[in-house]
Amino acid sequence: MRFIFKTEYNQDITLAKHGGHVFWYSLLAIFLVLAPWALPEYWLAQMTFVLIYAVVGLGLMLLAGFTGLFSLGHAAFLGVGAYTQAVMVNAGVPFPLALVCAGVFSAIAGVIVGLPALRVKGIYLGMATLAFGFIVEEGMARWESVTGGNAGLMVTYPKLGGWTLDSTEEFYFLCLLVTVGATLAIVNLLRSSTGRAFVAIRDSEISAQSMGIHLARYKTLSFALSAALAGIGGALYAHKIQFLSPEQFSIIQSIDLLLMVVIGGLGSIHGAFLGAIFLIVMPQLIALGKDFLPAAIGGAAGLQGTVYGMVLIAFVLFEPMGLYGRWLKVRTWFQLFPFYRRGLFKRQKSFQKSDRLK
Amino acid sequence: MSKQRVNMTRKNQEETGVQLLQLLISGVAQGCIYGLIALGFVLIYKATETVSFAQGDLMMVGAFSGLAAMTLLGFPFWIAVPAAIVAMGIFGVLLERLVIRPILGQPAFSIVMLTIGVGYVLRGLITMIPDVGTDTHTMPVPYAGEVLRLGGLVIAAEQMVVIGATGILCLGLFAMFKYSKLGIAMQAASQNQLAAYYMGIPVKRINGLVWGLAAGVAAVAGLLLAPITFVHANMGFIGLKAFPAAVVGGFGSLPGAIVGGLVIGIVESLSGFYLPEGFKDIAPYIVVLLMLVLKPNGLFGEKLRKKV
Numbered sequence: 192m193r194f195i196f197k198t199e200y201n202q203d204i205t206l207a208k209h210g211g212h213v214f215w216y217s218l219l220a221i222f223l224v225l226a227p228w229a230l231p232e233y234w235l236a237q238m239t240f241v242l243i244y245a246v247v248g249l250g251l252m253l254l255a256g257f258t259g260l261f262s263l264g265h266a267a268f269l270g271v272g273a274y275t276q277a278v279m280v281n282a283g284v285p286f287p288l289a290l291v292c293a294g295v296f297s298a299i300a301g302v303i304v305g306l307p308a309l310r311v312k313g314i315y316l317g318m319a320t321l322a323f324g325f326i327v328e329e330g331m332a333r334w335e336s337v338t339g340g341n342a343g344l345m346v347t348y349p350k351l352g353g354w355t356l357d358s359t360e361e362f363y364f365l366c367l368l369v370t371v372g373a374t375l376a377i378v379n380l381l382r383s384s385t386g387r388a389f390v391a392i393r394d395s396e397i398s399a400q401s402m403g404i405h406l407a408r409y410k411t412l413s414f415a416l417s418a419a420l421a422g423i424g425g426a427l428y429a430h431k432i433q434f435l436s437p438e439q440f441s442i443i444q445s446i447d448l449l450l451m452v453v454i455g456g457l458g459s460i461h462g463a464f465l466g467a468i469f470l471i472v473m474p475q476l477i478a479l480g481k482d483f484l485p486a487a488i489g490g491a492a493g494l495q496g497t498v499y500g501m502v503l504i505a506f507v508l509f510e511p512m513g514l515y516g517r518w519l520k521v522r523t524w525f526q527l528f529p530f531y532r533r534g535l536f537k538r539q540k541s542f543q544k545s546d547r548l549k
Numbered sequence: 550m551s552k553q554r555v556n557m558t559r560k561n562q563e564e565t566g567v568q569l570l571q572l573l574i575s576g577v578a579q580g581c582i583y584g585l586i587a588l589g590f591v592l593i594y595k596a597t598e599t600v601s602f603a604q605g606d607l608m609m610v611g612a613f614s615g616l617a618a619m620t621l622l623g624f625p626f627w628i629a630v631p632a633a634i635v636a637m638g639i640f641g642v643l644l645e646r647l648v649i650r651p652i653l654g655q656p657a658f659s660i661v662m663l664t665i666g667v668g669y670v671l672r673g674l675i676t677m678i679p680d681v682g683t684d685t686h687t688m689p690v691p692y693a694g695e696v697l698r699l700g701g702l703v704i705a706a707e708q709m710v711v712i713g714a715t716g717i718l719c720l721g722l723f724a725m726f727k728y729s730k731l732g733i734a735m736q737a738a739s740q741n742q743l744a745a746y747y748m749g750i751p752v753k754r755i756n757g758l759v760w761g762l763a764a765g766v767a768a769v770a771g772l773l774l775a776p777i778t779f780v781h782a783n784m785g786f787i788g789l790k791a792f793p794a795a796v797v798g799g800f801g802s803l804p805g806a807i808v809g810g811l812v813i814g815i816v817e818s819l820s821g822f823y824l825p826e827g828f829k830d831i832a833p834y835i836v837v838l839l840m841l842v843l844k845p846n847g848l849f850g851e852k853l854r855k856k857v
Contacts, residue, residue, distance in 0.1 A: 261658055307842045313657060314600050318796045319841050321789070322834035329831045442789065446665060453662050492683055493676025493782070500669025507663045508651055 227360040235359050241467045242366040243427045246373050248451050248463035250420025256458040258413040259393030263317045264324025265448045270440030272297045272422025273429035274338050277346040286349035290426050297422025298415040305414030309407045331437040343436040346429045366427055454506050456513025465514040567701040572818045578708035580814020581715035585770035586791035587806035589763035594800055595739035596759035599660035605788015606668040611637045611768025612775045626691050634768045641764025645757045676782045688775035707776045793837035799850025
C-alpha cells in the first residue's frame with residue numbers, strides 16, 4: 192500500500208500525485224519520444240492511428256464517460272473535422288490554422304446537435320445524434336463541389352510555410368503533440384469546476400440542477416468540447432488516411448468509437464487510450480489468429496464482426512468498467528496482497544436510477 | 550383546342566392522382582415493415598426499459614431461418630413461416646435469459662452496448678456460413694411477382710401481403726394485450742414492476758417472453774420484407790430506419806410504433822419522388838429531428854416528469 196504524506200498545499204493540485212506517477216509517466220514519455228527510432232515504420236504508423244483515435248476517444252469520453260450523454264453520431268463530427276482540414280489544406284492554408292478551424296467547425300456542429308439534445312434525454316438523445324450522423328453523412332456524399340462526393344477527396348501533406356510534414360516520423364510527432372495537449376487539457380478541465388459540473392450531471396441531473404448547475408449550458412459545452420476534439424482527431428485522420436470518402440464516417444464508425452470508449456472503460460481518461468489501442472490492435476490480432484483457425488472459419492468475412500461483438504458482450508457482462516477497470520483490479524490485488532476481497536469492486540445494481548416514474 | 554386542353558389537364562390530374570396513390574401504397578407497405586421492427590423496440594423498451602439495437606439483425610436472422618426452412622429443410626411455405634417465427638421466438642427468450650438478464654439493473658447504456666454486440670455477432674455469424682452468408686437470396690414465396698390491377702393502379706402482391714399481415718398481426722397483438730392474462734400481465738409489468746411482482750406476476754419470466762415476442766415480430770417483419778428486397782446479411786440495417794419510426798410514435802406506445810412506421814414509410818416514399826435525389830434516405834431522420842425539437846415525446850408518448 193502507498194500512503195501519501197501531504198506536507199504542502201500544492202500537493203493537492205499537482206498532476207503527478209506520487210513518485211510512482213512521475214516514474215511511469217516519464218518512462219512512457221521517453222518511449223513515445225524514442226518510438227520513431229525504436230519501432231519499424233509499420234508499427235509507428237499504427238501508433239499514429241492509436242494517438243489519433245485517442246484524441247477522438249478523449250472527446251467521446253468527456254461526453255459519454257463524464258457527462259453521461261451518449262452520442263451515436265460521433266463519426267459526423269470526425270467527418271466535419273476531416274473534410275474541413277482536407278479542403279483548407281488543399282487550398283493552401285497552413286495546417287495549424289486548418290486544425291483550429293476543423294476543431295471550431297466541429298464544435299459549432301456539436302452545439303447545433305446539442306440544442307435539440309437539451310430537450311431530450313437518454314434514448315431520445317441517442318436517436319437525435321444518430322439522425323444527425325446520417326444527415327451529415329448524406330450531406331458529405333451530396334455536396335460534391337466541396338467534398339468530392341462518393342468519388343472521394345485526396346488530402347495533401349500538412350504544410351507550414353516551406354516545410355512539409357511528409358514522413359511518417361514527422362507526422363507521428365505532430366499527432367503526439369496534439370494528443371499530449373488534448374490529454375492535459377482534458378485532465379485539467381476535469382479538475383476544474385466545469386469538469387466537476389459535468390460529472391455531477393452524469394451522476395444525477397436533478398441533484399446537479401438543484402446545486403445550481405445550469406444544465407443547458409454545461410450540456411452544450413460538453414457537446415461542443417467533445418465535438419471539437421473529434422474534429423481535431425478527424426483532421427489528423429484526414430492526413431493519415433490521405434483519402435476521404437463519406438462512408439468512412441458512417442454509423443459503423445460511430446459504433447466503433449462507442450465500442451472504443453466502452454471497452455477502454457467509461458469514465459476514465461486511461462480508458463480512451465486503452466480503447467484506442469484495442470481498436471487498432473484487435474484487427475491485427477484477428478489477422479494473426481486466422482492462421483491458427485481452420486480455413487472455413489479463419490477465411491470467413493464475418494469473423495472480425497463476430498469477434499468484436501463477442502468481446503463487447505463479454506466486457507459489458509463481466510467487466511463493465513472496461514480495460515481500465517480490469518487494470519485497477521489487478522493493481523489493487525497487488526497493492527493489497529494478500530488482503531484483496533472478491534467483493535471489493537462489486538457492482539451496485541442501480542434499479543433506482545430508472546427513468547420510470549412509478 | 551381549349552376543350553382538348555381541358556381534357557389533357559384532367560387526364561394529367563388523374564395520372565398524378567394515381568401516381569400519388571401508388572406512392573402512398575408503396576410507402577404504407579414499407580412503413581408497415583418499419584412499424585413492425587419499431588414494435589419490437591417498443592415492446593422491449595416497455596418491458597426492460599432498454600433499447601435493443603439487435604432488432605434489425607433479429608429480423609435478418611428471421612428471414613434467413615425462413616429461407617433455411619423452405620430451401621434446406623424443404624418445408625412448404627405455410628409451415629416454414631410459422632416455424633421460422635416460433636424458432637425466432639424461442640431464440641429471443643434464450644437471448645434474454647443468457648445475455649440480457651444477468652445485467653438487468655445496470656445503466657441502460659450497458660444494455661444498449663450489449664445489444665449492439667449481439668447484433669454484430671448475429672451478422673458476423675450469418676456472414677460466416679460458407680457459401681450462404683455472403684450471397685443474396687430470393688425467398689421463394691408463392692405470391693412472388695403477382696400484381697393486382699385496379700384501374701390505373703398497379704399493386705404488387707408482396708405489398709398487399711405486407712399490409713394485410715401487419716394489420717392481422719396488430720389486431721392479434723391488440724387482442725392479446727387487451728384480453729389475455731399474459732398480455733395484461735405484460736402491461737402490468739411494464740407499468741410498475743414492483744407492484745406487478747407483488748401481485749404474483751413473475752416479472753423476470755414475463756420479460757423473457759416479451760423478448761421472445763419481439764423476436765417473433767422481427768421474424769414476421771423479415772419474412773414480409775424478404776420477397777421485396779431479397780435476403781442478405783446486411784438487411785438488418787433497415788432497423789436503423791425503424792428508430793425514427795419508434796421515436797415519432799413515442800417510444801413507449803405500441804400503436805404509436807405502427808403509426809410512426811407508416812409516417813416514416815410515406816414520407817420516405819413521397820420524398821423519393823418529389824424531392825431531389827438523396828433526400829429519400831435522410832427524410833426519416835429529418836422528420837425525427839423535427840419531431841424531437843417540436844414534440845419530444847412523440848405523437849402518442851406520455852408527457853411525464855420525474856418528481857424528486
